[in-house]
Amino acid sequence: MSTVYPIEDAVPLPPDEDEKKPEKKALTKDEKIEKEKRELLSSVAAADFSSLKPRVAYVLNLYPHTRNSDISLSLKYWEIFQPDLYKESGIQPKDLFKLERLHYIVRARAKIQNEYELFLADTEIKKSRRKNEEKMEGAVIDDSPPVKKVHIFSDETGKTHKFVIVASVWVLNGRAVFATSKAISEWKAKSVWKNREVHFTKFGKSDYDTLKSYLGVIVENREYLGFKYIAVERAKTKRSIEETILKLHELMLARGAAHELESGRIDLPREMEVTVDEEQSLDSFVISDLRDRVGETLKKRYEDKLRLISLQTASSKNSALIQLSDVIAGAIGRILNHDGERNFKDDMADLVIQMLDLKIEEGDIDGLDSAARFNV
Numbered sequence: 001m002s003t004v005y006p007i008e009d010a011v012p013l014p015p016d017e018d019e020k021k022p023e024k025k026a027l028t029k030d031e032k033i034e035k036e037k038r039e040l041l042s043s044v045a046a047a048d049f050s051s052l053k054p055r056v057a058y059v060l061n062l063y064p065h066t067r068n069s070d071i072s073l074s075l076k077y078w079e080i081f082q083p084d085l086y087k088e089s090g091i092q093p094k095d096l097f098k099l100e101r102l103h104y105i106v107r108a109r110a111k112i113q114n115e116y117e118l119f120l121a122d123t124e125i126k127k128s129r130r131k132n133e134e135k136m137e138g139a140v141i142d143d144s145p146p147v148k149k150v151h152i153f154s155d156e157t158g159k160t161h162k163f164v165i166v167a168s169v170w171v172l173n174g175r176a177v178f179a180t181s182k183a184i185s186e187w188k189a190k191s192v193w194k195n196r197e198v199h200f201t202k203f204g205k206s207d208y209d210t211l212k213s214y215l216g217v218i219v220e221n222r223e224y225l226g227f228k229y230i231a232v233e234r235a236k237t238k239r240s241i242e243e244t245i246l247k248l249h250e251l252m253l254a255r256g257a258a259h260e261l262e263s264g265r266i267d268l269p270r271e272m273e274v275t276v277d278e279e280q281s282l283d284s285f286v287i288s289d290l291r292d293r294v295g296e297t298l299k300k301r302y303e304d305k306l307r308l309i310s311l312q313t314a315s316s317k318n319s320a321l322i323q324l325s326d327v328i329a330g331a332i333g334r335i336l337n338h339d340g341e342r343n344f345k346d347d348m349a350d351l352v353i354q355m356l357d358l359k360i361e362e363g364d365i366d367g368l369d370s371a372a373r374f375n376v
Contacts, residue, residue, distance in 0.1 A: 037116040045275040045312050046319035047151070047181045052100070055081055056108040060119035062174040065144040067113070068125040070106045077105055080178060149174050150266055152256070152274045153321040154249065157329040159241055161337040163231045166248040167329035169321050170226035170256060172266055177321070180221045184320040187217045197316065198323040200330020200352075205344045208351070215355040218324065226265070227356050228256045229332050229375050246286055246293075249276070254297050257306060268305040272298070277322050278313035287311060327352060335360065 027035065043054035044061060059066055059076050066073040078086035078099055085095040112118050154168035171177045188194055192210055196202075203211065218225070230252045237244055253274065260266045274294075276282055282290065291311040298306050316322040331352035334345055352358070358375050 033115050042314045046314035047177050047321050048318040049178060049181060050318055052104060053108045056105055057112055062146045064147060067119050067121045073109055074102045074105050146174050148270045150270055150272050151177050153325050155277045155322060155325040155329045156245055156280045157333040158337055162233060163336040164234055164244055165229055165231040165329050165332050166252050167229035167325050167332060168252055169325045170228060172224040176224035181320045183217055183221050198327060200327050203348055208348060211348055212351060219355055227328055227358060228252060229328060231332060231336055246290055249290055250293050253294050270306055272308045273310040275312060275314050277316050
């Protein structure tokens with residue numbers, strides 16, 4: 001039987017062992033602000049609306065006129081995030097107690113603009129916000145339209161398999177990012193996946209019906225969604241795996257944009273915001289290279305009418321749309337890379353392909369040294 005020693009009898013580490021333990025350095029004020037800024041941008045990129053600050057930043061990003069007026073900001077915030085309480089025809093007095101407090105919204109806006117220096121107001125507004133609120137009344141009434149954006153959430157798989165694959169979810173306007181994320185979150189809250197991050201590799205035998213229900217939610221909200229992937233056989237390309245993945249991301253973004261424009265699903269001018277799962281292969285240097293390559297391609301083809309304004313990584317943990325791109329990548333990967341006996345995972349892969357109407361075709365793509373499988 002083992003002996004349990006009281007705390008006071010515990011033997012301390014020798015002094016030289018204690019000295020080896022690194023002390024956690026406290027962040028300076030500037031370092032703390034920079035850390036919070038990165039975390040906020042990551043949350044916005046991931047479409048993580050689980051807390052107030054990312055929700056406020058989302059509104060500031062999508063509706064530039066709200067950067068100049070706290071009243072405009074609060075009204076738009078309530079309209080988007082609390083539509084059951086906020087009505088243009090009027091707000092019930094009892095509902096005022098349920099709406100997000102205006103001073104909380106203003107405090108978050110001030111931190112985002114003043115400390116993080118993001119989504120800034122016009123210079124003259126910054127000098128005298130309160131005095132200019134009256135000038136903004138017309139803008140509040142007119143309700144300026146949002147900046148036209150297309151949001152892309154992407155993931156990759158197959159680095160060590162026969163085919164390497166990049167898959168993505170394209171959301172064709174900013175409001176649809178929130179609407180789709182909200183629909184998935186509300187479904188999850190009532191499902192057996194309530195506390196689970198959705199990943200294709202983690203599906204078990206009992207998950208087929210739940211996956212079908214999950215995909216049903218996606219299909220119900222697919223009016224403003226596009227699903228794209230590109231895959232290449234590693235043995236048939238002369239590139240390194242890192243260069244191959246970089247090129248697949250580049251081509252997926254360029255061909256995807258061309259397809260959305262040619263099909264009339266988006267028009268110009270428009271801004272592109274891209275979010276890649278941070279757990280994958282693209283480090284900060286590759287991200288910078290990819291941003292430059294795609295930016296140059298878009299400028300050459302569309303001048304300044306289609307611009308890549310953001311390309312960054314974010315955790316899939318709180319991003320329903322990165323998780324969806326993982327499901328698509330995993331399903332395509334299963335079909336292209338699995339050569340063993342068929343089992344439940346193959347049925348799930350077929351279900352994803354069928355319900356999302358994906359096609360696996362082979363063809364030549366300019367810029368690749370091998371034929372690719374693709375769906376745009």
